[in-house]
Amino acid sequence: MTDLATYNFAYLDEQTKRMIRRAILKAIAIPGYQVPFASREMPMPYGWGTGGVQVTAAIIGPEDVLKVIDQGADDTTNAVSIRAFFQKVANVAVTTHTKDATIIQTRHRIPEHKLAEGQILVYQVPIPEPLRFLEPRETETRKMHALEEYGLMHVKLYEDIAHNGRISKTYAYPVKVAGRYVMDPSPTPKFDNPKMHRSEALQLFGAGREKRIYAVPPYTDVVSLDFEDHPFEIQTFDKPCALCGAENVYLDEVVLDDKGGRMFVCSDTDNCEDRREHGHVGAMLAPAKEAAE
Amino acid sequence: MTDTPLLKVSGLSKFYGSRIGCKDVCFDLWPGEVLAIVGESGSGKTTLLNCLSTRLMPTTGSVEYRMRDGNFRDLYHMSEAERRFLMRTDWGFVHQNPADGLRMTVSAGANVGERLMAVGDRHYGKIRETASDWLTRVEIGTDRIDDQPRAFSGGMRQRLQIARNLVTGPRLVFMDEPTGGLDVSVQARLLDLVRGLVNDLGLSAIVVTHDLAVARLLSHRMMVMKDGHVIEHGLTDRVLDDPREPYTQLLVSSILQV
Ligand SMILES: Nc1ncnc2c1ncn2[C@@H]1O[C@H](COP(=O)(O)OP(=O)(O)OP(=O)(O)O)[C@@H](O)[C@H]1O
Ligand SMILES: [Mg+2]
Ligand SMILES: [Zn+2]
Numbered sequence: 001m002t003d004l005a006t007y008n009f010a011y012l013d014e015q016t017k018r019m020i021r022r023a024i025l026k027a028i029a030i031p032g033y034q035v036p037f038a039s040r041e042m043p044m045p046y047g048w049g050t051g052g053v054q055v056t057a058a059i060i061g062p063e064d065v066l067k068v069i070d071q072g073a074d075d076t077t078n079a080v081s082i083r084a085f086f087q088k089v090a091n092v093a094v095t096t097h098t099k100d101a102t103i104i105q106t107r108h109r110i111p112e113h114k115l116a117e118g119q120i121l122v123y124q125v126p127i128p129e130p131l132r133f134l135e136p137r138e139t140e141t142r143k144m145h146a147l148e149e150y151g152l153m154h155v156k157l158y159e160d161i162a163h164n165g166r167i168s169k170t171y172a173y174p175v176k177v178a179g180r181y182v183m184d185p186s187p188t189p190k191f192d193n194p195k196m197h198r199s200e201a202l203q204l205f206g207a208g209r210e211k212r213i214y215a216v217p218p219y220t221d222v223v224s225l226d227f228e229d230h231p232f233e234i235q236t237f238d239k240p241c242a243l244c245g246a247e248n249v250y251l252d253e254v255v256l257d258d259k260g261g262r263m264f265v266c267s268d269t270d271n272c273e274d275r276r277e278h279g280h281v282g283a284m285l286a287p288a289k290e291a292a293e
Numbered sequence: 294m295t296d297t298p299l300l301k302v303s304g305l306s307k308f309y310g311s312r313i314g315c316k317d318v319c320f321d322l323w324p325g326e327v328l329a330i331v332g333e334s335g336s337g338k339t340t341l342l343n344c345l346s347t348r349l350m351p352t353t354g355s356v357e358y359r360m361r362d363g364n365f366r367d368l369y370h371m372s373e374a375e376r377r378f379l380m381r382t383d384w385g386f387v388h389q390n391p392a393d394g395l396r397m398t399v400s401a402g403a404n405v406g407e408r409l410m411a412v413g414d415r416h417y418g419k420i421r422e423t424a425s426d427w428l429t430r431v432e433i434g435t436d437r438i439d440d441q442p443r444a445f446s447g448g449m450r451q452r453l454q455i456a457r458n459l460v461t462g463p464r465l466v467f468m469d470e471p472t473g474g475l476d477v478s479v480q481a482r483l484l485d486l487v488r489g490l491v492n493d494l495g496l497s498a499i500v501v502t503h504d505l506a507v508a509r510l511l512s513h514r515m516m517v518m519k520d521g522h523v524i525e526h527g528l529t530d531r532v533l534d535d536p537r538e539p540y541t542q543l544l545v546s547s548i549l550q551v
Contacts, residue, residue: 134396147374151411155396158403158410161417162439227417 010057011089016040020058020213024204027215032177033145034128039211044085048078050208052105052124053085059120059204060086060103065093067101072109072250072267079107096270108171110192112249112271115201117218123186125207128214130174130184150182153225161230170235175222182225183214191234191250196222241266242284244275297359299324299465299497300345305354307340313521314340318354320516320526324464327491327498329508329529331544332518338501339469341518345499346386346467347376358465381408385458385466389473391450394457395442401428401453402438408461427456431486448479452486459490466491468500472507484510505545509533517541 008014016038023037042050060066066086070079074096082105083094095101098113105122115121131141134152144150153174160167173190177183185193186205196203196216203216216222226232240247242263249271251264263284266272276285298321307314315337322328330338343349345356347368357365361383368376380386388394395404405424406414414420425435431452433445442450451471458466471487472480488511491498500511508515508529515532517525517540525538536542 151407154410155399155403155407158406159399162400162402228415229418
């Protein structure tokens with residue numbers, strides 16, 4: 001990694017950053033529209049968030065404070081290595097606290113703590129095209145977006161209801177942005193879809209392998225697709241977080257032992273820790289505090 | 294039938310390089326009328342049908358369609374968005390090979406419901422009810438509504454394709470050899486069904502076929518094509534019973550020998 005020191009600030013050269021920024025500006029001007037961009041090779045494999053990393057690299061400045069999450073956690077391999085990468089190539093401050101970050105790069109979640117004006121959420125996107133599943137031809141999907149032909153999206157939801165009795169899609173749940181473009185929020189759970197709606201933060205999406213950037217500007221309508229008689233619903237959980245007692249947050253299942261023991265805890269680890277620091281206690285921690293480690 | 298045509302075609306030609314696809318075709322189609330285009334293989338039937346239905350850009354000529362507001366529009370002066378909207382609302386297109394006109398990997402119900410969803414229907418229960426009505430109309434059991442057309446016979450697929458096209462109440466349906474790949478007995482049943490639907494719904498249709506029996510059964514008028522030209526054009530019974538062109542006489546007599 002030492003030879004990275006010879007690279008430009010934030011790894012990408014200024015020419016490339018300008019190209020990416022132009023794509024970002026265009027994306028912001030046309031909310032939900034996928035802007036093609038000349039995705040660069042990054043010193044990490046596709047699937048590791050090269051699209052998000054390029055977006056972050058193009059917008060980050062020396063004063064920024066960066067947070068990186070994967071599955072809601074700051075301490076997974078992917079999040080740790082992307083954070084370390086930017087510390088090295090941009091020498092920026094990093095944080096795990098949502099409210100302290102100016103840029104948050106994410107893979108699967110939108111933080112539970114409500115984002116504020118001035119913050120930017122950068123999503124790493126594997127498959128940007130919401131129409132891909134039924135229409136593999138890129139020329140055709142582009143035309144469908146251009147002509148606002150989105151009947152297929154509802155065909156997919158119809159199929160879901162016909163076979164499962166309800167819309168069973170739980171993540172990458174399609175949304176309509178600003179009443180115009182249908183967009184794939186990518187691997188985030190549908191639980192997070194309502195957080196995108198009229199968010200104060202700027203949301204940027206980067207797909208490295210597919211070479212696409214799209215955006216949701218602050219205060220933009222983001223509406224999940226549904227049927228009148230099968231309205232969009234988010235996941236609900238039976239119990240609060242076992243560690244911090246939080247309700248109305250997204251929970252992950254954690255297996256405790258090989259005897260079927262398990263618990264549900266916050267997927268957003270920062271939010272969970274913050275709550276515990278403020279004295280909230282879940283069922284699991286009430287008897288034995290050391291289980292928190 | 295009213296006194297205004299639904300479709301006005303004039304000077305329509307399509308060249309593939311220097312080869313003629315179809316040449317100088319002129320006709321009017323009237324509301325409720327079924328027109329058959331017949332001719333031997335390579336005579337230009339499919340080329341003409343595709344030029345009429347905006348699936349293929351003609352080299353010259355014009356095709357005007359009377360929109361629901363009563364105004365004629367030249368199809369080739371419309372925006373692509375308007376054309377595509379027309380195609381999936383006011384028109385139908387039944388392909389010879391049902392796989393070309395169906396989504397083979399989604400259920401029969403969704404195949405029929407797709408056009409409804411495309412024009413903004415957002416009530417699952419109503420879409421499903423309409424789909425199941427249409428399955429009944431084309432003689433597919435409603436217990437098959439969640440099956441994919443992959444699991445259907447050729448005849449069922451073709452009937453599903455017809456239902457999928459008719460669900461939005463189109464005024465004009467194009468068909469390219471709708472009974473092409475089917476067994477004789479299956480063909481007969483499908484033709485009966487199509488004839489019934491066309492009558493009940495007062496549809497206009499343009500049907501390409503090389504089978505004069507299909508033309509006889511379905512159409513009011515027919516055009517005979519040879520080498521890209523329309524060489525004879527008239528009421529179906531007249532053309533079949535009293536063909537004027539030597540080529541048509543040959544066609545008719547050869548079918549009678551079958
Ligand atoms: N894409 C193409 N490129 C070049 N020539 C073509 C093309 N499509 C059709 N043709 C030619 O145009 C003429 C008319 O073809 P067309 O397919 O319209 O005939 P058809 O009457 O539908 O025949 P069939 O009964 O076999 O379907 C033929 O000479 C054919 O070879
Ligand atoms: Mg043909
Ligand atoms: Zn928690």
